[in-house]
Amino acid sequence: MSNVTVCARFRPLSSKENRDDGVCVRAIDSETFVFQDDKDDEFTFNLDRVFYQDSAQASIYDFLALPIVTDAVNAINGTIITYGQTGAGKTYSMEGPGIQDCDEHKKGLLPRVVDGMFDQITSSKDFASYTVKLSMVEIYMEKVRDLLDLSKGNIQIKENKTQGILLSGVTEVPVSDSTEALQLLCTGLANRAVGETQMNMSSSRSHCAYLFTIQQDSVTDKRVKTGKLILVDLAGSEKADKTGAEGKVLDEAKTINKSLSALGNVINALTSGSSSKVNHIPYRDSKLTRILQDALGGNSRMALLCCCSPSNSNASETLSTLRFGMRAKHIKASPRASEVKSAKTQEEPCSVTKDEKCGRVLDKMKERMSKEDIKMLEEVFIQEGIIFSLDSMEEVETGYKDIVSETIKSLEQTLEELQLKVKKLEAENKSIKEQALRKQESAAVGKMSRFISSWYASFFTS
Numbered sequence: 001m002s003n004v005t006v007c008a009r010f011r012p013l014s015s016k017e018n019r020d021d022g023v024c025v026r027a028i029d030s031e032t033f034v035f036q037d038d039k040d041d042e043f044t045f046n047l048d049r050v051f052y053q054d055s056a057q058a059s060i061y062d063f064l065a066l067p068i069v070t071d072a073v074n075a076i077n078g079t080i081i082t083y084g085q086t087g088a089g090k091t092y093s094m095e096g097p098g099i100q101d102c103d104e105h106k107k108g109l110l111p112r113v114v115d116g117m118f119d120q121i122t123s124s125k126d127f128a129s130y131t132v133k134l135s136m137v138e139i140y141m142e143k144v145r146d147l148l149d150l151s152k153g154n155i156q157i158k159e160n161k162t163q164g165i166l167l168s169g170v171t172e173v174p175v176s177d178s179t180e181a182l183q184l185l186c187t188g189l190a191n192r193a194v195g196e197t198q199m200n201m202s203s204s205r206s207h208c209a210y211l212f213t214i215q216q217d218s219v220t221d222k223r224v225k226t227g228k229l230i231l232v233d234l235a236g237s238e239k240a241d242k243t244g245a246e247g248k249v250l251d252e253a254k255t256i257n258k259s260l261s262a263l264g265n266v267i268n269a270l271t272s273g274s275s276s277k278v279n280h281i282p283y284r285d286s287k288l289t290r291i292l293q294d295a296l297g298g299n300s301r302m303a304l305l306c307c308c309s310p311s312n313s314n315a316s317e318t319l320s321t322l323r324f325g326m327r328a329k330h331i332k333a334s335p336r337a338s339e340v341k342s343a344k345t346q347e348e349p350c351s352v353t354k355d356e357k358c359g360r361v362l363d364k365m366k367e368r369m370s371k372e373d374i375k376m377l378e379e380v381f382i383q384e385g386i387i388f389s390l391d392s393m394e395e396v397e398t399g400y401k402d403i404v405s406e407t408i409k410s411l412e413q414t415l416e417e418l419q420l421k422v423k424k425l426e427a428e429n430k431s432i433k434e435q436a437l438r439k440q441e442s443a444a445v446g447k448m449s450r451f452i453s454s455w456y457a458s459f460f461t462s
């Protein structure tokens with residue numbers, strides 16, 4: 001069991017930040033620093049690594065991303081997230097000043113991940129053949145938009161027992177080398193929905209996720225392994241009032257805060273409560289947490305880069321970013337290699353059997369329940385977080401299983417009640433029989449005594 005890797009990065013002071021304001025961070029070493037708030041209270045933070053203002057983009061990739069990329073090529077899922085207020089350096093860390101044709105030293109995590117992934121694939125090509133597919137989505141106003149096909153503006157999130165969380169129908173483009181992948185990433189980035197706030201004129205108000213699926217076909221035994229690698233550049237975590245936003249932009253900020261607080265709630269649920277008791281983890285409260293469910297739930301290696309401004313003027317947002325990171329450090333992750341299947345099984349079209357199964361389950365549900373009951377159950381399931389959408393086959397199956405177990409429980413209860421009733425009736429029956437017997441006996445005695453007295457009377461009178 002390994003923890004989530006949590007790092008902090010302090011960017012240089014920006015031209016807007018007044019040097020006279022001073023800085024809120026004092027370095028101790030590569031893992032520890034002291035944060036000073038506006039009341040001069042000091043907090044010491046200890047993280048997996050701290051990247052100060054002069055740290056190189058390459059050092060962040062080497063420490064935080066390279067181990068995850070290596071694992072993803074070996075079919076262990078990985079997630080890398082940048083978190084922080086708008087303008088704190090999330091996109092700079094993720095992309096660098098640009099994805100293509102950028103200064104080698106300034107290249108961000110994304111182009112380095114792409115290069116690293118293809119380097120590792122090339123060096124291990126003798127043992128397996130690899131297929132890399134790339135998808136890009138943006139979560140904007142609680143809708144998942146496909147950045148590689150804008151006609152898909154509301155991608156549904158589904159769950160599959162073997163593959164985990166899936167984006168239903170998302171565009172997956174096979175890419176054969178770095179150049180192709182970077183070209184595609186640029187196309188996707190150009191499709192992002194952007195807005196302007198006072199914090200950062202070009203900041204995007206949405207979360208952006210880059211998804212790489214690395215499929216490995218073994219040359220020797222025809223087995224297939226898949227590793228999923230997700231990079232997420234989150235929207236700004238600042239409080240809505242700080243952005244000076246109004247109208248639509250304010251709505252965006254509120255939605256962003258909602259999904260980021262959902263992320264915080266999921267992390268709180270994952271890191272609090274006893275290990276013996278299974279907590280309810282509210283993954284379904286936002287699209288963001290639902291997409292990150294596998295990563296947060298443990299079946300993935302995860303790295304979180306908390307991007308911060310060093311300026312005293314942003315101290316309160318920096319503190320809240322650091323606290324978020326400290327909380328996330330306590331998530332326990334236990335990544336496993338993906339299930340290994342033979343190539344044959346993987347290629348078999350399973351949609352037909354799934355559809356048939358779906359039809360059967362729905363027919364059975366319809367047989368037993370009224371429309372209102374199904375609707376009510378659906379609402380209860382969504383409220384309780386049991387299902388997200390009944391469109392998903394697995395969710396219908398789970399829902400159906402729950403109904404079956406509820407029905408069995410209520411039948412068992414009815415049976416118990418009937419057994420009790422039978423016992424009670426048997427006891428009543430017994431006592432009625434006894435009463436009848438007693439009556440019969442007393443009637444016989446009465447008859448006999450009447451016969452004797454009449455016999456006596458006739459004897460003495462004759």
Ligand SMILES: Nc1ncnc2c1ncn2[C@@H]1O[C@H](COP(=O)(O)OP(=O)(O)O)[C@@H](O)[C@H]1O
Pocket residue numbers: 010011012014084085086087088089090091092093200203236307
């Ligand atoms: N480590 C850094 N070194 C140099 N400039 C940086 C660094 N981090 C961020 N910046 C600059 O700060 C500004 C805001 O960064 P950005 O990554 O867009 O913030 P965010 O994505 O968190 O809103 C950009 O102009 C960016 O170039």
Ligand SMILES: [Mg+2]
Pocket residue numbers: 090091092203204
């Ligand atoms: Mg950004």
